Amino acid sequence: MYFTISTTLIFLILIPLSLFIFTRSKTTSKNNSPKPPKSYPIFGSFFTIVKNKDRFVQWSSEIVTNSPNLTFSIHFSLGRWIVFTANPANVQHLLKDNFHNYEKGDFFKVNLRDFLGEGIFNSDGQTWKFQWQVASHEFNTKSLRKFVANVVDSELSERLIPILRKVAAEKTVIDFQDILQRFAFDNVCKIAFGYDPGYLSPSLPKEKFAVAFEAAVKLSSERFTSFIPLIWKIKKGMNIGSEKQLKVAIGEVRNFAKELIREKKRELEHKSSLESVDLLSRFLSSGHSDEDFITDIVISFILAGQDTTSAALTWFFWLLSDHKEVEDEILREINGATSEGASAYDEVKDMVYTHASICESMRLYPPVPTDSKEAMGDDVLPDGTVVKKGMRVAYHPYAMGRVEKVWGKDWADFRPTRWLERAEGGGEKWSFVNRDSFTYPVFQAGPRICLGKEMAFLQMKRVIAGVLQQFRVAAAAETEPVYVADITAKMKGGFPVRIEDRN
Numbered sequence: 001m002y003f004t005i006s007t008t009l010i011f012l013i014l015i016p017l018s019l020f021i022f023t024r025s026k027t028t029s030k031n032n033s034p035k036p037p038k039s040y041p042i043f044g045s046f047f048t049i050v051k052n053k054d055r056f057v058q059w060s061s062e063i064v065t066n067s068p069n070l071t072f073s074i075h076f077s078l079g080r081w082i083v084f085t086a087n088p089a090n091v092q093h094l095l096k097d098n099f100h101n102y103e104k105g106d107f108f109k110v111n112l113r114d115f116l117g118e119g120i121f122n123s124d125g126q127t128w129k130f131q132w133q134v135a136s137h138e139f140n141t142k143s144l145r146k147f148v149a150n151v152v153d154s155e156l157s158e159r160l161i162p163i164l165r166k167v168a169a170e171k172t173v174i175d176f177q178d179i180l181q182r183f184a185f186d187n188v189c190k191i192a193f194g195y196d197p198g199y200l201s202p203s204l205p206k207e208k209f210a211v212a213f214e215a216a217v218k219l220s221s222e223r224f225t226s227f228i229p230l231i232w233k234i235k236k237g238m239n240i241g242s243e244k245q246l247k248v249a250i251g252e253v254r255n256f257a258k259e260l261i262r263e264k265k266r267e268l269e270h271k272s273s274l275e276s277v278d279l280l281s282r283f284l285s286s287g288h289s290d291e292d293f294i295t296d297i298v299i300s301f302i303l304a305g306q307d308t309t310s311a312a313l314t315w316f317f318w319l320l321s322d323h324k325e326v327e328d329e330i331l332r333e334i335n336g337a338t339s340e341g342a343s344a345y346d347e348v349k350d351m352v353y354t355h356a357s358i359c360e361s362m363r364l365y366p367p368v369p370t371d372s373k374e375a376m377g378d379d380v381l382p383d384g385t386v387v388k389k390g391m392r393v394a395y396h397p398y399a400m401g402r403v404e405k406v407w408g409k410d411w412a413d414f415r416p417t418r419w420l421e422r423a424e425g426g427g428e429k430w431s432f433v434n435r436d437s438f439t440y441p442v443f444q445a446g447p448r449i450c451l452g453k454e455m456a457f458l459q460m461k462r463v464i465a466g467v468l469q470q471f472r473v474a475a476a477a478e479t480e481p482v483y484v485a486d487i488t489a490k491m492k493g494g495f496p497v498r499i500e501d502r503n
Helices: 001-026 048-049 052-064 088-097 105-116 125-139 141-169 176-193 207-226 229-238 241-267 281-284 291-323 324-337 344-349 352-365 453-470
Strands: 072-079 081-085 173-175 371-375 392-395 420-424 431-432 471-475 483-485 489-491 496-501
Touching: 048 052, 048 072, 048 431, 052 081, 052 207, 052 420, 052 483, 052 489, 081 141, 088 420, 105 207, 105 241, 105 281, 105 371, 125 281, 125 291, 141 176, 141 453, 141 496, 176 207, 176 281, 176 291, 176 453, 207 229, 207 241, 229 241, 241 281, 281 291, 291 352, 291 453, 291 471, 291 489, 324 420, 324 431, 324 453, 344 453, 352 420, 352 431, 352 453, 371 431, 453 471
Parallel strands: 081 392
Antiparallel strands: 072 081, 173 496, 371 392, 420 431, 471 496, 483 489
16 A cells, blocks of 8 residues: 555656656657766656667767767766766777776676576676686587587578578568568577577477576566666566566576586586587587586577678668669679588688678677676776776777768668779789778677678678579568667568568
8 A cells, every 4th residue: 555655656746747858858859969867866767768769779869970089978867877988989988998997897797697597798807707607618619610500501401592582482471570580590509509499490399498588588688778777677576577477588598508517417428528519519518517607608609690790781671672783793692602512611711702791781780789788896997987986887889880080971871892892913803901900890809799791791691692592581561670779789670571582
């Protein structure tokens, strides 16, 4: 009874106040120049943030790219401040030069702890360092690279291509975002666990582990978009609503993962070494047998490997559908690179224009649009921005791909040649011009740079080559898709396409 009365009183106070502030912000927004929102006592910029919640990435990008030093601070509420930056010098300071002062922090770790535990993407300090050392050793082996190439080729030839061929013959429309997510999930489960969920089987099944994993990702990401974190914590404590659903989904994911680990352990007991070269087998063979440790790290890699590559490919194929000249150039390169008996790696390693096209696509639509760290102590960023202990500092890859000083006045154009130059000696051959990872932090930068970067490019280039050789992917809708961000970026409502057979 007391709780009900208190809640009612709070709403009676908040509703008129929110209407007043919302009206004022609406009136002052007639001036379209994007500026940091006004901050009010206690509430900060809460109401302006809520008003822009459905396009928070775009809204914050507009503000930061129009700030003199590409940095601005925003007061969320109750004294919670966040600094957003698209300044490469600040990003280098954050991710490398003063790395030890900026950690994932409690905000990030608490939101994802139930799902990722102490996995590599949700840990700091010695816990993170130990996992990074173990993982980096495994990721730098030729045998794993060959295994990844074989897995991708198998999924491509046995599942993805036959599905696209059927869709092309029937002249139907499919959600290509869903198809690419299924493709990526099968791949990453084989690479991580040596387990094939068959999520891209012809019937497009609702595979239990995949469905539970997707639910866990979606519901975990909702914690980040809860502007009053206390709400989800109360729901968790009472085991109701979305938190109850999240608990069930995480339970299914972790129990399934642990059963696979136990099965691999039993297999290892009867053999001196495992025949499989998936990550789980590698970790167990090298003496790492703690169930929780292995579960945390493998689930983290599934999350990274599924959502990021599928998101990048989805936006890539959408851009390509509207840029025939880029598609034609990629096709010329693919046809020149394909040879009888060549390995997957050999075929794609010299696909420079395709590589540039992927980079250009991720510049405009990065799979992870923003990422933040928590300051462990007071600091001053290179541009003079003061950071207090406990504040979060977010670097903004989505905004950084839209900085005119870096990319030119044509930054809004999809132009792969901005990453290329003609090779020495002239001729038609392109040479790739890399950007430093602090100007283009799509794969993070510094000590925590993505370990799977090269594998991601290998997978994406194989998919692009395999699909474009036989089909054209044509967007079924004429309007631009809506870019929405959970833990990773997606197209709102999916990506409906028609598949056209090139023959």
